[in-house]
Amino acid sequence: YQYKNLSNYIVRIIERTDLPFVKERIDRITPHYFRHFYAIYSRQQGADIFLIQKELGHSDRKTTERYLEKVLQREQEIGLMWKEQDF
Numbered sequence: 001y002q003y004k005n006l007s008n009y010i011v012r013i014i015e016r017t018d019l020p021f022v023k024e025r026i027d028r029i030t031p032h033y034f035r036h037f038y039a040i041y042s043r044q045q046g047a048d049i050f051l052i053q054k055e056l057g058h059s060d061r062k063t064t065e066r067y068l069e070k071v072l073q074r075e076q077e078i079g080l081m082w083k084e085q086d087f
Helices: 003-016 020-024 031-044 049-056 059-066 067-077
Strands: none
Touching: 003 031, 031 049, 031 059, 031 067, 049 059, 059 067
16 A cells, blocks of 8 residues: 555545545645645644654654745744734
8 A cells, every 4th residue: 555545535535525624725735735734733823843854754854844845934924923903
């Protein structure tokens, strides 16, 4: 049994759900997509990159950083650090 068969099976199940966010996407939601979601959501909740790397089983931190590239860039945008209630 090959992982690709299972991956394709899961993709077909996801596509049959008719969930709005699935319909609106151009690319397919695959099991690997959930790994990226897990990493991004964990970081947004305050998890350290090292902990995310460990959870995903990445041997190289750069792999984890690629998963989080857009999130890490956004964290560097100074305007996002402003607190709305101060205005």
